Amino acid sequence: GAGVSQSPRYKVAKRGQDVALRCDPISGHVSLFWYQQALGQGPEFLTYFQNEAQLDKSGLPSDRFFAERPEGSVSTLKIQRTQQEDSAVYLCASSLGIRYSNQPQHFGDGTRLSIL
Amino acid sequence: GQQVMQIPQYQHVQEGEDFTTYCNSSTTLSNIQWYKQRPGGHPVFLIQLVKSGEVKKQKRLTFQFGEAKKNSSLHITATQTTDVGTYFCAQHGGSQGNLIFGKGTKLSVKP
Numbered sequence: 001g002a003g004v005s006q007s008p009r010y011k012v013a014k015r016g017q018d019v020a021l022r023c024d025p026i027s028g029h030v031s032l033f034w035y036q037q038a039l040g041q042g043p044e045f046l047t048y049f050q051n052e053a054q055l056d057k058s059g060l061p062s063d064r065f066f067a068e069r070p071e072g073s074v075s076t077l078k079i080q081r082t083q084q085e086d087s088a089v090y091l092c093a094s095s096l097g098i099r100y101s102n103q104p105q106h107f108g109d110g111t112r113l114s115i116l
Numbered sequence: 117g118q119q120v121m122q123i124p125q126y127q128h129v130q131e132g133e134d135f136t137t138y139c140n141s142s143t144t145l146s147n148i149q150w151y152k153q154r155p156g157g158h159p160v161f162l163i164q165l166v167k168s169g170e171v172k173k174q175k176r177l178t179f180q181f182g183e184a185k186k187n188s189s190l191h192i193t194a195t196q197t198t199d200v201g202t203y204f205c206a207q208h209g210g211s212q213g214n215l216i217f218g219k220g221t222k223l224s225v226k227p
Contacts, residue, residue: 033214042204042217043159056214091158095213102147102208104161105215 002026004108006092012114013082021077021111023092030098032075033105034067035091043091049075050098079113087115120148120207122218130226135192137221139205146208148188149215150179154201159217162190162203195225 005024013019025032030051035043036059045059051072060067064082069075079086089112093105121140129135139148147166151159163172165181165188172179178191192199202220209216 031213035215042206042220043215045209045214045216048214059214093159098213102164102166102213104149104164105159106161107158109158 004092004094004106006090006108006111008111009109010112010114012116014116015082015084017082018078018080019082019113021079021090021113023075023077023094023108025073025075025092025094026096026106027073029094029096029106031095031105032069033093033095034075034077035093036061037089037091037110039088046077046090082113082115084115087113089113119216120145120205120218122205122221124221125219126222126224128224128226129195131197132194135195135199135223137190137203137205137223139188139190139218141186141207144185145188146185148181149206150188150190151204151206151217152201153204153220157201159204192223195223197225197227199223200225 007022032049034046037043047067048056049069064080066078089110091110093107095103095105097103123138149164150162153159163179168185169183170181176193180189202222204217204220206215206217
């Protein structure tokens with residue numbers, strides 16, 4: 001596709017439910033990042049993949065958050081036993097190069113997650 | 117930890133007025149990127165600055181990187197309603213090239 005695609009666009013879940021958010025990066029992009037953006041704030045880093053390898057997960061707020069990119073393309077961010085503080089927009093970004101290539105990151109439209 | 121401070125948080129201008137947002141870091145930056153996020157949209161890359169004292173222009177937008185590579189600014193000349201959105205500066209952080217974003221400056225333009 002032309003850009004980074006994320007689904008669903010909106011997700012409403014009850015507290016305690018598990019959710020899965022999908023990211024389809026730009027074809028051929030090696031690097032994939034997940035960010036969390038709270039209302040009125042800048043995006044905050046969650047985790048990074050280089051191809052299928054998860055090289056950095058230091059931003060994941062708890063062990064309830066899990067991400068994978070098994071074939072080095074599509075990535076899924078899973079949140080188990082959701083809590084109200086998980087409500088945010090989850091952004092996926094991809095870039096062509098590997099780490100420190102300093103290339104621009106291309107963002108998807110995000111998934112707006114609301115936990116009731 | 118690493119962070120970039122961005123001011124102002126909000127800016128309301130009349131169409132045609134100029135606008136500037138500033139980004140400051142306590143540490144020397146290897147580079148800095150600027151992104152624009154329209155209301156309800158996603159961050160869109162505008163530019164990257166790498167060299168000390170660098171100045172780049174994109175039509176009505178002028179980007180500067182400080183001589184000490186600790187600050188940067190974005191200046192918009194003669195704002196238009198299409199300039200509405202939040203402007204973020206971002207630095208590379210961590211060991212994997214992830215971006216650390218400032219809190220952003222939200223620009224509103226009154227026609």
